[in-house]
Every structure is written in C-alpha cells, then in structure tokens.
Amino acid sequence: MNSMMRERLRVAHYLIAENPINLVAFGLFAFLLLAAIIGPVVAPHSPLATDTSIALQPPSVAHWFGTDQLGRDVFSRVLVATRLDLFIAFSAVILSCIVGSTIGAVIGYFGGWLDATVSRCVDVLMAFPLFVLAMAVVAALGNTVMNVVYATAVINLPFYIRLARAEINVRRSLGYVEAARVGGSGDFRILSVILLPNALSPIVVQASVNLGWAVLNAAGLSFLGLGVRAPTPEWGIMVAEGAHFIASGQWWIVFFPACALMITVFSFNLLGDVVRDILDPRLRT
C-alpha cells in the first residue's frame, strides 16, 4: 500500500506539472472552499440588505458586481451563496455515495432476489429523466434546502448502486474472498473490510465527477423556484431573479452568479478528471 501511495503521489505530481490547467483546477477549488468558509465574514455588504434607491446599478467601485432589483449588493450575495451551493452539492454527493455504495455492495454480494428487486427499482428510478425526477422529489417533500439535497442525492443513487454492485460482483468470487470465508470471517466483515476498500477507487472517481453535476442540478432546481426560497442568496435563484432583466440589458444580475456557477462546475469537473487520472487512468476519454 505504501509503494502504491507513493506511485499515486508521483503520478499526481506529474499530472500537475504536465498540464497547468490541473493546477488551475486545484487553485480554483481551494479558492471556492475559502469563499465558502469565510465568505459571509468578509462580504463587504450584507447579502440581504435592500435599498431600492440604488437598485439596478451596473458594476461600480462601490458595488463590484452591481446591485439587483432590490438594491442588494450582487458581489456579497454571490460570495455568500458559495457556502450554500457547495453545501448542497457536497452533501448530496456524499449522501448518495455512501447510501448508494452500501446498497450496491450488499446486493452485489448477496445477489439473489434482493439483487433482482433492488435492481428493478433502480431501473424504474432511471426510467425518469433525472432532472424531472428531482423536480418530483422536491414537489413531494416540500420546498426546503434539505429536500433539494435529498432530491439530488436520490437521482444520483443509481450510479453508485450500479457501480458498487458491479465492483463487488466481480470480486466476490475471487480467491482471497473465499479464503477469508473459509477462515471464518462473516459476510459483513468480508464486505466492509476486504471488498469495499478495493472497490473504493472507481467510486471515488464517480463521486468527484458527480460534484459538478450536483451543482448544476441544484442550481437548476432553484432556478425553477423549487427548493431554495428568496431572499436566500443562492446562485440559481439569483439567475432566476436576474432573468427578468436581461432582455432589457441589465446583464450583471445574471452574469455574476452564472459565472460563479460555471467556474465552480468547471473546477469540479477538472478536479474530477485529475482524481480519475490519478486513481484509474484506464477510464480516460
């Protein structure tokens, strides 16, 4: 394990050195985390403070990103929204990753009717266009932030279930598993200690690739008015609010949160590629 870690670190170093874009990815990611953590503290104005006398002003020295229709400082709102958007994406991915991988590992290991039933359920889940499904889940559960997290987690579940199931399936009849079983290890122990860690690699790759998509999904839901409610600063909602003004030329209300979204998704995607290159270069496209 030690030499493998060293090999991976060497590959990581090579990847970063080879392509400067990868460095940009890491840099952006670090910057986003920073913004999420200290954003609310360092924001120049309160994201909720309204002042209709200065509404719809273009970017200026006082307000770097301009003001929106209620006179709120767009820059502060974009900055503070980082925390919420990142929280939603990370929670959703971690949740679906853990729950999905567990389910997938269990059904992949035990097989039989359990596998058949759950797989059919997954098929049904996947029969709905994913975003439509997310809409339905939020509709069913109600318009809150946590429900957006759950909705995003639910639509990502099938990927992890199938992935974990396939990985465990391939490995469960391998020699060292048989040996462990003969040696008296129980199923749970075999699953958690022996099988799952080996299958971790593709799962982590999938998770890192999922992050960008989770942000897009959450933003899409908010754009439609589902989940996050005004006046909470969140990039999707801000774009939705600004959409009314773009046809009349007030571009900044949409532009800056949109940029924040794009940069976030872009850096997550890049990061996902780097993680994938480190852990499993075979998956490169």
Add this chain to the structure above:
Amino acid sequence: MKRVLWRLLGAIPTLFGVILATFLLTRVLPGDPAVFFAGNPSMDAHAIEQVRQSLGLDKSLLQQFVIYLHALAHGDLGQSISTGLPVRQELLNRLPASAELTLCAFLLAIVTAVPLGVIAALRPGSLIDQLCRLISTLGVSLPTFVTGLMLIYVFYYLLGAAPEPIGRLDPFMTTPPKVTGFLLIDTLLNGDYDAFVASAKQLILPALTMALFALAPLARMTRASMLNVLSSDFIRTARANGLSWRTTVITYAFRNAMLPVVTTLGMTFSYMLGANVLVEQVFAWPGIGAFALNSLISLDYAPLQGFMLIMAAIFLMVNLVTDLVYAIIDPRAEFEK
C-alpha cells in the same frame, strides 16, 4: 428478432414500476388528492366527498391502485385544476411544442457534434481538435438556463438578430391550422411562408440552447470513439491492404466508431428531456415542461403525474429504440449473451 421480443418484454416490468411510482407520488404529495382531482377548488364538501368516493380514496391503497390502472387503461389522467381541462388533453396539446423543440435541438446537436468529433480525431492536435476538446469541457460546465439567457442577451438585446423570446410565434402572425402540431410543418402546409420564417426564428435560440447542452457529451464521445477505432488492429489491416482513405475512414472506422455514440444518443436524449423544462422556462415556450412546472407550483398535481408518466414512457421508448438500432448495426451483439 428474438432479441427484440425479449427486450420488449424486459421493459414491461420497468413500465409497471414507473406507473406504480407515479401513483405513489400523488399519495405522497402534501394535500388532499380528492381536491386536486376534483378539478374545481371551490367545490363544496359534499361534492369533494363524491369525488373522493368516485376516485376510491376511501378504499385501501391496493384498490385505489387498481382504479388508477383502470383509469390509465382508458387514457384518463385526471383533471387539471388550473385549466379545468382533462390532463390528457392539455398534455397532448402541448406535446408538439416540446417535441418540435427537442427534435430540432437533437438534430442540430448531432449534425454539429459528430463531424466535429470525427475531424478532431482525424487531425489530433489541430485547431478543430482543440475546439472539440474545449467545447466538451466547457459544455458540461454550462448550466442550460445560463446558456439560454446568454444567447438572449447577445442575440436579442445586443445584436437584435433574434426575436423577443416570448414563445413559439409572434402574436401578430396567424397560427396555422393544426395538422401535426409542429409549426415548421404546419405553416408550410398552410402555404404561409412568413409564418414559417417567423416560427423558425422563434425556434432558433431555444433549439440552439438545448443543442449546445447535448453537443458536449456527443462531441466528446464521437472523438473518443473515433480515436479508439483509428488505433485498432483492423484499421491497420485496412491500411496495409492499401484501401482508400474513404473506405478506411468512412466505411471501416466511422461505422465502428458510431456504435458507442448510438448508446450515448439515448442517454443524451434523456438529459435533454430534463433540460426541456429549464429551456421552456427561459424562453416562455408553451410545452409540457412549462405546463408541468406551473402545475407543480400551483399545487395542481394531476398534470404533474401525467407529465412524469409521459416523460418516463418516452425515455423508455427511446432507450428501446437505441438498443434495437445498436443490435441491428452491431452483429456481435447477437453473440454476446
């Protein structure tokens, strides 16, 4: 042929699961379903009770499900409160709008992505290759609604080239009599060339938005698949036999490379069905996505249920067709059981 039947049979349990899922959905949604299905929110308690009985909401869940299945078999998807019309009629009215948009976007995406990916693979390192890779990377990072808004800003506000994004047809134009529901076709059938141009103009930006969304994964997959095939042994054999560039690249390489792309087409279509809702929202496009969203917001759940059902059914059908097309193109598929 046997594979076709087998595949069709395999889809049935999933379809059943979908119907079950949409049924459970309305039972999970907050509120009293009787009120929703009554179609008229100002009904008095007695009338609502009647609806409750007719819908069988006082019966067990299983019995309700049977009633639901029975209604479905007769094409009854319930009533919409907000419009007062049967859901089925509303959805059918609006389906052509979404279909026209999605199909045009899909065609646009394929016609752009496939050549781009192929040329990028044939000329690695060239400008086209860089462009292809850039589009693939950026495309997946761009939210659809952002693309739509950006296009509106540039082409409508800045350049004035596109018309105001307020729907399918300029209100000053006459809507042609409905034959297919596709404005592009109906206007031509009606001989109304101006309306044809006008509806095409309204269609461009939303179709472009959706096409851009599908462009990235398609271009990426085409390029990757083509690169993979070009480095395979049988292409080397073709070159060693002196086969012409056209035969080697088009007949041998391209056809093989398209196999994974066909699979991706199915997936991409699914994503587009989801993106539909967002694009219709941005461009005020009167399709089923916008309708479903409005219903959802006004707590009108019967249309939402019907919408989910239709979406799932369309997606299942598209997957089936994709699998069948793949099986027809790839003779190996028969031997991998």
Add this chain to the structure above:
Amino acid sequence: MKHLEISGQAEPVASAPPLLSINELSVRFRTRSGIVNALDRVTFEVRPGEIVGVVGESGSGKSVTAFAVMGILDAAASITGGSIHFEGRDVLGMNRRERDMWRGSEASIIFQNPRVALNPIRKVGQQIADVLARHSPASPSAIRQSVLDALRQVRLPDPEKRQSAYPTELSGGQCQRVGIAMALACSPRLLIADEPTTGLDVTTQAVIMELIRDLARSRQLGTVFITHDLALAAQYCDRVVVMHAGHVVETAAVSELFSAARHPYTAKLLRSVPSLVDRLEELQAIEGSLPDLRRVDLPFCRFAERCERRISLCDSAPLSLAPIGPNHCVACRNPL
C-alpha cells in the same frame, strides 16, 4: 542438437535479383519517456520464392521492420535512415497513391491475433471483396467469384456460407485463413507473416503453417516469416535472420544456422529453447535482459553487456553484417 525436420530448399535461388531488399534501415520512436532507437541499420534480403524467417525475442524489432516495409508504422515512429527496395523500386520514396496501390496487391501482410485484425462488423467475404475492388476493379459477380476462389485456396470449408460470416462467428484458425485469403487475393509477390500462429492452438498452428508454406511454394512467393518460435522457423524456413534489440546479428541458411551458429546470441538462443535441446540439463537461459533502447549510451553491439565473448574490439566501432561463410553473415567482432 536434436534432429530437426528442416525442410528448407536445398539450393537457394541465388541468381535471381532480390524481391525485397532492406538496407541499413533505422527507425526511431518518440515516446513520453524518451526516444526509443527501435531499429539500427537493419539489413537483409528476400529472394523470390524463398521463405525467410526473422527470429528474435519480443522487442527485438521484428514487427517494426515488417511495419516499416508495409508503411503502417505508428505515428510516433520515424524512419531515420536506410532504404527499402522492392524489385528495385524505392518503397520509402513512393508517394501516398503509389504506396496504396503497391501494398495489398504486390506485397501483403498477415498479422497475429487474426480475429482483431478483421473488421468486426463487416462480413469477411465483403472485406476480401474490398481489397479486390481496390486493386483490380471488376464486376460484382466477378469479384464475388474471386472471393470464393480465395477462400477455397486457403482451404476454408464451405466458402459460400463462410463468406457471409462475421469474424466473431469464426474460430481463430478460420480468421487467419481469411486473413491469408485477403492477403493473397491480388496475387502479391511478397508475403509478410507477422507471428501468424501466435495465439492459435498447437494443431491449428501446424495446419496454418503448412498452408502458408504450400501457398508460398506453389505461387513462388517471397515470404518473410516473423516468429519468436525457433522450432517453427527451423521447420518452415529456407533462411533465417536473427534479430536482437533492433540489430540483425546473423543471417544464414536454416540448416547452417541450427548446426553452426556463429553469433554468441544465436548460440545462446538455440540453447534456451527446449525443443531444440537434447537434454533438459543442457537448457540455458540467457542472462540479463534486453538493453533499454531509450538509452543514449547504447553500446555499438547491443548484446555486448550480456556476452561472455566480449572483447575490447566490440566497443571500438559500429558493427555491420559481414560474410563469414557462403550465404552466412554475422555481425560480431568475436564470432564463435
């Protein structure tokens, strides 16, 4: 030395001008970890009607040489020196069109892993027809006839049915027959067989080799048979070219090579193959491994670092093949 079934022609057709003449061919590959000097001044000839075996360990450059002749080297490869002549014509100097008309019709190649060398979604008969249509256009019915003839020539049973089969439906041996049929469809004068039986089971190996040899003799094909299997080379070739790490180290008639090898590497090679050694105790592995061809400080003789007969002369100047007997050349300063 075991009694080998050596069935090479007794007298090589020495007077005929060479069919294929490779002279001082050098090939380099650009890779992420450096430049690989894959071939260094490779030289040998093939005369019409003779079967020349090219033997050597994996990585000795046998396939690279073949691919260089057929013009199917990887994009990362570049020919840095030497020439290839076919019936006196400069192959490397041909333009794209001439090259495409030449290969497949005047010179052909068959590969190892025959199934993956065929287009998986195209019927095998159609693939042969593609080659025929390219080089000798004719009416579809005439081409169809030629395809059937080609399949009969390679002794494929039931050609009418087989020609509409896909490669996945055929066995490895059948795929290789199709490959041979495709290669010989336009009656070339040179056939290169790059490890054609690797990956096939032993019985099929023998059958395919017999087929290749019979076809080569009956059509007077100049054949290059590339293999790492010395016993096969002994059985089917007239002459043998021994390669090591991108160098040709020895060329001789097959009987001469196997009874009186003069290069230390060849001798070691012969002693390391079980089927060529009388008693197992005599089996000897070759110490060390192939030199890393990315090194910039490669010695003039690439076998020197593993050789017991190394002398100071070995490091003095680049080596070339020099005649050491009738029809026997060796590239060594201190031959056996």
